[in-house]
Amino acid sequence: MSIALFCIGVAGVLTRRNAIIIFMCIELMLNAVNLLLVAFSKMHYHALAATNPNAGIDGQLFVFFIMVVAAAEVSVGLAIIVMMYRNTHSIDVNFLNRLKH
Amino acid sequence: MGITQVLFWFLSILAILSAILVVVSKNPVHSVLWLIVVFVAISGHYILLDAQFLAIVNLIVYAGAIMVLFLFVFMLMNLNADTEPQKNRWLKIAGVVTGGALLLVLVAALKKADMKAQLAEMGHGNIGLIHNLGAVLFSDYVVPFELSSALFLSAMVGVVVIGKKD
Structure with missing residues (x-):
């Protein structure tokens, strides 16, 4: 299920040209990884719960840090998109092809 | 069920x-x-x-x-x-095929993975509660926590700088 979400995200990045949709697909991929981390932390907890009551807590904390980084990344990315829109009046990523000249 | x-x-x-x-x-x-x-x-x-x-x-x-x-x-x-903005049709088809191929490869690779320990019973275990998470977060993960706060500050400053200039 998480793999399916991740692949939908990849396909979305590849199929759309709207910069914001691409951004949302990146969010989708991050969330798929988060879900997988939580599921594995649950499995790990079940494997080691007898000896270590805190087994598996690392996974959930990593998810927490991923969320922190994703929030910062989204704010910066949206600012860049807004600036790009201000300059070009379009959110077509192909417009950025001009960067190579 | x-x-x-x-x-x-x-x-x-x-x-x-x-x-x-x-x-x-x-x-x-x-x-x-x-x-x-x-x-x-x-x-x-x-x-x-x-x-x-x-x-x-x-x-x-x-x-x-x-x-x-x-x-x-x-x-x-x-x-x-x-x-x-519209992409042409071949690019869309190529994107879908790429995503599907990745899905196929990952599923095929993980199908044989050892999932014996996966009996994830629900409603059991309390590592997800704030009390336990917070205790570990502020004892073992203090440095990443502070680093993330610095990251947030720099992101905030960066957004303001990007948004200010026209």
Whole structure:
């Protein structure tokens, strides 16, 4: 299920040209990884719960840090998109092809 | 089939369908709304996996803050389905085929993985509670925590700098 979400995200990045949709697909991929981390932390907890009551807590904390980084990344990315829109009046990523000249 | 299993399948199907709709819907605002549905479904999964704190944080941060940010940007740009840039059809087909091929490869690679320890019983274990998470976060993970606060500060400054110059 998480793999399916991740692949939908990849396909979305590849199929759309709207910069914001691409951004949302990146969010989708991050969330798929988060879900997988939580599921594995649950499995790990079940494997080691007898000896270590805190087994598996690392996974959930990593998810927490991923969320922190994703929030910062989204704010910066949206600012860049807004600036790009201000300059070009379009959110077509192909417009950025001009960067190579 | 217990209630947790029913809930798991329901949430999985909901999440996958809405994720597909996020990608294929023409109107960007509809995409955002479907993305909110995806996040709510993932929060439900977190609750099923006994990660209550993460579920609430996911709802607040993603479905609340980040999606409102996206909607603000849409309103700022006054977008609708007409201004949507179109890719040509071959590129779309290539994208779908690439995603499907990746899915196939990952499923084939992970099918034989050892999943004997995967009996993830629900409603059992309390590592997801704020008390336990906080204790570990502020004892073993203090340095990453402080680093993330510095990252937030730099992101804030960067956004202001980017947004200021015209």
